[in-house]
Amino acid sequence: MAKVPFVTKEQLDEIVKKYPTPFHLYDEKGIRETARGLYKAFSWNKGFKEYFAVKATPNPTILKILREEGCGTDCSSLTELMMSDRCGFDGSEIMFSSNDTPAEEFILAKQLGATINLDDITHIEFLKECAGIPEKISCRYNPGGVFALGTDIMDNPGDAKYGMTTEQIFEAFKQLKELGVKEFGIHSFLASNTVTNEYYPTLAKQLFELAVKLKEEVGVHIGFINLSGGVGIPYLPDQTGNDIAVIGEGVHKVYDEVLVPAGMGDVKIFTELGRYMLAPNGHLVTKAIHEKHTHKEYIGVDACAVNLMRPAMYGAYHHITVMGKENEPADHVYDITGSLCENNDKFAIDRKLPKIDMGDLLVIHDTGAHGFAMGYNYNGKLKSAEILLKEDGTTEMIRRAETPDDYFATIKGFNF
Numbered sequence: 474m475a476k477v478p479f480v481t482k483e484q485l486d487e488i489v490k491k492y493p494t495p496f497h498l499y500d501e502k503g504i505r506e507t508a509r510g511l512y513k514a515f516s517w518n519k520g521f522k523e524y525f526a527v528k529a530t531p532n533p534t535i536l537k538i539l540r541e542e543g544c545g546t547d548c549s550s551l552t553e554l555m556m557s558d559r560c561g562f563d564g565s566e567i568m569f570s571s572n573d574t575p576a577e578e579f580i581l582a583k584q585l586g587a588t589i590n591l592d593d594i595t596h597i598e599f600l601k602e603c604a605g606i607p608e609k610i611s612c613r614y615n616p617g618g619v620f621a622l623g624t625d626i627m628d629n630p631g632d633a634k635y636g637m638t639t640e641q642i643f644e645a646f647k648q649l650k651e652l653g654v655k656e657f658g659i660h661s662f663l664a665s666n667t668v669t670n671e672y673y674p675t676l677a678k679q680l681f682e683l684a685v686k687l688k689e690e691v692g693v694h695i696g697f698i699n700l701s702g703g704v705g706i707p708y709l710p711d712q713t714g715n716d717i718a719v720i721g722e723g724v725h726k727v728y729d730e731v732l733v734p735a736g737m738g739d740v741k742i743f744t745e746l747g748r749y750m751l752a753p754n755g756h757l758v759t760k761a762i763h764e765k766h767t768h769k770e771y772i773g774v775d776a777c778a779v780n781l782m783r784p785a786m787y788g789a790y791h792h793i794t795v796m797g798k799e800n801e802p803a804d805h806v807y808d809i810t811g812s813l814c815e816n817n818d819k820f821a822i823d824r825k826l827p828k829i830d831m832g833d834l835l836v837i838h839d840t841g842a843h844g845f846a847m848g849y850n851y852n853g854k855l856k857s858a859e860i861l862l863k864e865d866g867t868t869e870m871i872r873r874a875e876t877p878d879d880y881f882a883t884i885k886g887f888n889f
């Protein structure tokens with residue numbers, strides 16, 4: 474089964490006349506449709522809100538589109554908070570899910586009126602000292618062990634640095650109640666990139682049961698439960714994707730089973746999705762510039778791991794379409810490489826593709842989240858532009874490419 478790019482070759486040929494490759498291209502229509510699908514799936518919950526994980530795609534134009542669709546932001550750092558503020562999100566629309574948090578970040582989050590999600594029990598004292606305890610607060614939960622669906626181990630929370638243990642979250646809620654907190658939330662992120670409709674409902678059940686106990690034993694008002702991120706996408710072409718409507722219904726069912734009978738039918742459900750919202754709605758567009766025939770067949774492209782780190786970092790699969798050759802037989806086996814002096818700078822290894830000629834445009838799929846954002850400047854390579862493909866088919870540059878001056882700007886003797 475093939476993955477189909479959201480642009481045609483004809484469209485892309487026109488776009489590259491305006492913007493040199495490589496660049497990230499985002500699909501406004503797809504982004505809006507994804508957000509609408511999510512809101513529909515959770516429309517049974519009155520206070521539902523998606524706080525888009527800014528770290529996935531930190532671009533103000535994207536954030537503003539999501540805001541128009543009803544989303545807030547989930548921030549993890551000072552600059553993400555600043556970006557959310559400058560994009561017009563008010564405190565009620567900002568979640569601050571950080572860890573190992575510097576004081577200045579708590580201070581800004583508190584000033585903005587963002588919902589602070591505490592990663593650790595010791596952060597209560599830290600927050601009290603640096604910014605004061607707000608009336609509404611959230612705590613991040615980590616039950617430890619492994620997160621399994623039946624016999625499938627999905628992830629390993631016991632090994633993750635995030636969140637409080639069960640004992641700690643009870644103690645934290647007690648302390649926070651004494652410190653005057655009026656409204657509490659619970660947050661948890663136990664498995665990443667889950668391609669199953671069961672993840673959210675299973676997580677939700679655990680959190681709902683915990684919420685009932687916290688309410689009964691500590692006597693606190695739980696206003697919201699944040700299922701965070703982790704709903705994945707099918708990076709592989711033969712994988713079946715998640716069905717967000719089924720996921721929403723699955724959470725609805727456990728909500729009715731656990732929270733409603735406990736008199737907690739007013740609890741709001743929040744999400745902090747990044748990948749699900751944006752990954753399929755972004756392509757990295759790059760051009761074949763070299764071919765090399767040594768011990769293997771290599772195609773060198775003008776993008777590198779600086780533009781998309783996931784393959785180098787996690788060995789992640791990203792599907793590749795050679796534009797205009799969709800119907801040609803995949804009878805060549807290539808490593809598709811970037812130019813870094815790192816042998817893991819390969820977008821694909823031993824990938825069956827049609828014959829690639831120099832100048833061919835390649836679309837690397839599913840790069841809209843944790844793509845551009847993860848980039849770095851190794852080898853002095855520069856980050857690319859980001860382009861928005863608008864609903865009317867026109868394009869807009871929503872971030873220019875870095876120039877050498879940007880790279881030199883922080884270096885003594887070059888610019889200051």
Ligand SMILES: Cc1ncc(COP(=O)(O)O)c(C=O)c1O
Pocket residue numbers: 526529547570571662665666701702703704745746747748749842
């Ligand atoms: C606290 C938090 N929320 C949300 C997300 C978004 O996760 P995803 O992109 O898998 O939905 C992340 C990802 O790292 C995260 O750390």
